[in-house]
Amino acid sequence: MSNSTSPLLGYPRPDGRWGFRNHILILPLHQALSTAARDIADATPGAVAISHDWSGEIEKDFERISKTFAGFAGNPNIFTTVVLTIGTEVEAGIIERAKKFSPTPLVEVKLSDAGSMFKLVTSALEKAGELAEKAAAESRVPAPWSSVVLGLECGGSDAYSGITANPALGVASDRLVEFGATSILAETMEILGAEHLLAARALDPKVGAQIIEVVARYERSINYEGIDIRGAQPSRGNIEGGLSTLEEKSLGAAKKAGNAPFTGVLEYADRPTAPGLYFMDTPGHDIEQLTGFAAADVNITVFTTGRGTPTGSAVIPTIKVATNSEMGLVLTDLIDINAGTISDGTQTLEEVGQIIFDEIVRVANGHLTKAEHGKHHEFNLSRLYGSTL
Amino acid sequence: MSLPEIWAFKHEGRGIGIRHHQLILPSVVCSTVVSRRIAQEVGGITFAHQHGCAIIGVDVSGIDDFFIALASHPNVGSVLVVGLGCETTQGNELTEKITKLTKSTEYLVIQESGGVEGTVATGAAAARELAITYSHFPYPLEELVVGIELSRDVEIEPLLTELTHEGIKYVIISEAGGSAKHFSMLMSQKVQLIISFPDGNQPPSGFPLIPVINVASDSPLHQAISGEFDLQFEATAKEMVAKIISTADHTKTISEQNQSGEILVPRLVRSV
Structure with missing residues (x-):
C-alpha cells in the first residue's frame, strides 16, 4: 500500500466521529417493548432493532447495563435512535446519559403517553419512516483514515486461526493504525497467557502494567467462581478445531492486533479518545464483546472464525473471515473472506492482509456484509452477576 | 348444570397443554436469528436469548435444565433444537436429555447444515414433519x-x-x-x-x-x-x-x- 490517501466515504457526526452506515436504531428500554421494536424495524427500510431481556430493574449490573445502552444508542453509524420506553425515571436517566455521551439525536416514544402498544407502534413507525427518508437522503463525503474505529474479534477459533485469518487481520490492522485509524483488540480471556507479549508493546509502561492487571483481574474474577479458567478453556468447539491449550488459543487470538504498539487500555464499553491500538476488557462471549464495541464508537468490525459463526451487530457492519478453506468454501452465506488460502499455499499472509484491508474500505463505503444481508442483529447485555472484577 | 371443562391437548411426556406450540429452541445466542426465521416460516414459537456459550460453573447445567424445562413444558407439542456447532451448550446432548423425557424433538446444527439458508430450509422442513396434529379433548x-x-x-x-x-x-x-x-x-x-x-x-x-x-x-x-x-x-x-x-x-x-x-x-x- 503505497498510497495513503483515504478512499473512505462516510457520514460526519457533529463531534468529529464518523459513521459508515446511517441507521435508524429502534431501541427498546424494556423487554416488553422488544417485539414492538422488531416489528417497527421490519416495517421500516433503513431501520434496525435490538431486543433484550431487561425490565428496567436497578439490579447489581445496572451501571454496566446503563452504560451499554447509553453508548449503543450513540454509535456513530446511527443517524437517529428511536427509544421506546415505558415512561419511567430509570429510563429517563439512561436517555440523559446517552445525550451526554454523544450528539446522536434521540427520539423517545413513551408507552405511558401513547396509551397503548398499538399507538406506540403507530407513532414510532411514523417517526422512524420520516427519519429513514432523511437518513437515506444524506450523502457520504470523503472521510480521513482516522474515521475508522476498527473492532477486532474472533469466535469459534480453530488451530488455523493463529496462522491464517488472525495474522492476516493483523496486517490490515497495523496498516490502518499506521494511517491514523483506531483499532481495538478485546476478549480478555483470549489474551490470557499472551499478556506479557502485548504489554511489551505498550507505548507507555503504565499501559503495559494495565494490560497485565486487566488479565490478572479477569483471572481473579473467574477464580472467585471456583473455576480454573485454564481448565475450562479452550471450549469443546475449539478443541475439536485442533486447539490444545488456552495459551495456544491466546497466542493466536492476539495476532489479530498485528505488531502495532498499544496506545491504551479500555474498560468494557469505554470509548477510545485518540487514534491508535487499544485493548478493551470484554468477555470472550462474541456478542457481549460486539455490544461493548458498539457502545464504544466502533464503526466496523472484522471477525475471524474457524468453525463458522453467523452473528453480527445491528449497528456495526461485521466482516467474517474464515480461517480454513474447508469451512470457508462451504458456509459461503456467512463468510465474506476465506483466509484458508494461506494454509492452502495459494495466497500469502500479506496478500490476504491486503484483501481484508480492501474489504474494510469497501464495506465502510457501503458494501453490505453477509451478516448484514442475513439481518444478524444479535445484542447482549453483559452482566457480571455479582462476580468481582 | 354440567361441570366446566377445558379443551386441551395431551402432549406425550409433557402433560396436558392448553396450547399446542411448536418450540424452535436455539441452544445458543448464535442460532437465535436462524431459529426466528424457521419459526416465522412454520408458525412456531421461539425467543431470542444471549446464552449457551462462554458459560461456566453452575450455569452450564443451569442453562441445560432451563432449556429442558422449556422443551418439556405441557404447552409444547414438539421441539426443534437449533445449534451452531461449536458452543458450550452442545445441542446434541441437550436434545438427548430432552428426548429422554419427551418425544417429538429434533436437532439441527448450522455448521453442518450448509450455513444460514441451508439450516432455515432444512429446519422448516424438519419442523413441519415434527408438527404432528393433535386433536384436543375435553378435560376437567x-x-x-x-x-x-x-x-x-x-x-x-x-x-x-x-x-x-x-x-x-x-x-x-x-x-x-x-x-x-x-x-x-x-x-x-x-x-x-x-x-x-x-x-x-x-x-x-x-x-x-x-x-x-x-x-x-x-x-x-x-x-x-x-x-x-x-x-x-x-x-x-x-x-x-x-x-x-x-x-x-x-x-x-x-x-x-x-x-x-x-x-x-x-x-x-x-x-x-
Missing part, C-alpha cells in the same frame, strides 16, 4: 395448574378461595424480582397459564409459551395503558377465574396477541 378443570405472579401487594385470598372452589390448582411466586423472573420460575413448575399482578411501575408482560393474564393496578402507569391489561384493577375473584377458564379454553390474552415478552433465562455467573 382439575388438570389446570395456574401460576400466580405477584410483583405487588394484592389481596389474593379471594382468588385462591375461588380457584379451590373450582378445583383449579395453583402455584404462587411472590419473592423478590420482577415479573420476567417470576414467569421463568413458574414455567419450570409447569404451570399452563399465568395470572400476573405486575408492579405499578411495570408494564404488562408475556411469556412466549404460556398465556399470561395481566391484571392492572390503580397506579398512574397502569391507568394510562389500561387497555393493555386483560383485567382492570376492580376485577373480582370470580371475574379472574372466569378469565382463567376462557383463556385455558383458547381465548388469547393481550400479550399473546401482541406476542410480547422476552424470556429471562436465569444466570448466576458472568460469561468468560
Whole structure:
C-alpha cells in the first residue's frame, strides 16, 4: 500500500466521529417493548432493532447495563435512535446519559403517553419512516483514515486461526493504525497467557502494567467462581478445531492486533479518545464483546472464525473471515473472506492482509456484509452477576 | 348444570397443554436469528436469548435444565433444537436429555447444515414433519395448574378461595424480582397459564409459551395503558377465574396477541 490517501466515504457526526452506515436504531428500554421494536424495524427500510431481556430493574449490573445502552444508542453509524420506553425515571436517566455521551439525536416514544402498544407502534413507525427518508437522503463525503474505529474479534477459533485469518487481520490492522485509524483488540480471556507479549508493546509502561492487571483481574474474577479458567478453556468447539491449550488459543487470538504498539487500555464499553491500538476488557462471549464495541464508537468490525459463526451487530457492519478453506468454501452465506488460502499455499499472509484491508474500505463505503444481508442483529447485555472484577 | 371443562391437548411426556406450540429452541445466542426465521416460516414459537456459550460453573447445567424445562413444558407439542456447532451448550446432548423425557424433538446444527439458508430450509422442513396434529379433548378443570405472579401487594385470598372452589390448582411466586423472573420460575413448575399482578411501575408482560393474564393496578402507569391489561384493577375473584377458564379454553390474552415478552433465562455467573 503505497498510497495513503483515504478512499473512505462516510457520514460526519457533529463531534468529529464518523459513521459508515446511517441507521435508524429502534431501541427498546424494556423487554416488553422488544417485539414492538422488531416489528417497527421490519416495517421500516433503513431501520434496525435490538431486543433484550431487561425490565428496567436497578439490579447489581445496572451501571454496566446503563452504560451499554447509553453508548449503543450513540454509535456513530446511527443517524437517529428511536427509544421506546415505558415512561419511567430509570429510563429517563439512561436517555440523559446517552445525550451526554454523544450528539446522536434521540427520539423517545413513551408507552405511558401513547396509551397503548398499538399507538406506540403507530407513532414510532411514523417517526422512524420520516427519519429513514432523511437518513437515506444524506450523502457520504470523503472521510480521513482516522474515521475508522476498527473492532477486532474472533469466535469459534480453530488451530488455523493463529496462522491464517488472525495474522492476516493483523496486517490490515497495523496498516490502518499506521494511517491514523483506531483499532481495538478485546476478549480478555483470549489474551490470557499472551499478556506479557502485548504489554511489551505498550507505548507507555503504565499501559503495559494495565494490560497485565486487566488479565490478572479477569483471572481473579473467574477464580472467585471456583473455576480454573485454564481448565475450562479452550471450549469443546475449539478443541475439536485442533486447539490444545488456552495459551495456544491466546497466542493466536492476539495476532489479530498485528505488531502495532498499544496506545491504551479500555474498560468494557469505554470509548477510545485518540487514534491508535487499544485493548478493551470484554468477555470472550462474541456478542457481549460486539455490544461493548458498539457502545464504544466502533464503526466496523472484522471477525475471524474457524468453525463458522453467523452473528453480527445491528449497528456495526461485521466482516467474517474464515480461517480454513474447508469451512470457508462451504458456509459461503456467512463468510465474506476465506483466509484458508494461506494454509492452502495459494495466497500469502500479506496478500490476504491486503484483501481484508480492501474489504474494510469497501464495506465502510457501503458494501453490505453477509451478516448484514442475513439481518444478524444479535445484542447482549453483559452482566457480571455479582462476580468481582 | 354440567361441570366446566377445558379443551386441551395431551402432549406425550409433557402433560396436558392448553396450547399446542411448536418450540424452535436455539441452544445458543448464535442460532437465535436462524431459529426466528424457521419459526416465522412454520408458525412456531421461539425467543431470542444471549446464552449457551462462554458459560461456566453452575450455569452450564443451569442453562441445560432451563432449556429442558422449556422443551418439556405441557404447552409444547414438539421441539426443534437449533445449534451452531461449536458452543458450550452442545445441542446434541441437550436434545438427548430432552428426548429422554419427551418425544417429538429434533436437532439441527448450522455448521453442518450448509450455513444460514441451508439450516432455515432444512429446519422448516424438519419442523413441519415434527408438527404432528393433535386433536384436543375435553378435560376437567382439575388438570389446570395456574401460576400466580405477584410483583405487588394484592389481596389474593379471594382468588385462591375461588380457584379451590373450582378445583383449579395453583402455584404462587411472590419473592423478590420482577415479573420476567417470576414467569421463568413458574414455567419450570409447569404451570399452563399465568395470572400476573405486575408492579405499578411495570408494564404488562408475556411469556412466549404460556398465556399470561395481566391484571392492572390503580397506579398512574397502569391507568394510562389500561387497555393493555386483560383485567382492570376492580376485577373480582370470580371475574379472574372466569378469565382463567376462557383463556385455558383458547381465548388469547393481550400479550399473546401482541406476542410480547422476552424470556429471562436465569444466570448466576458472568460469561468468560
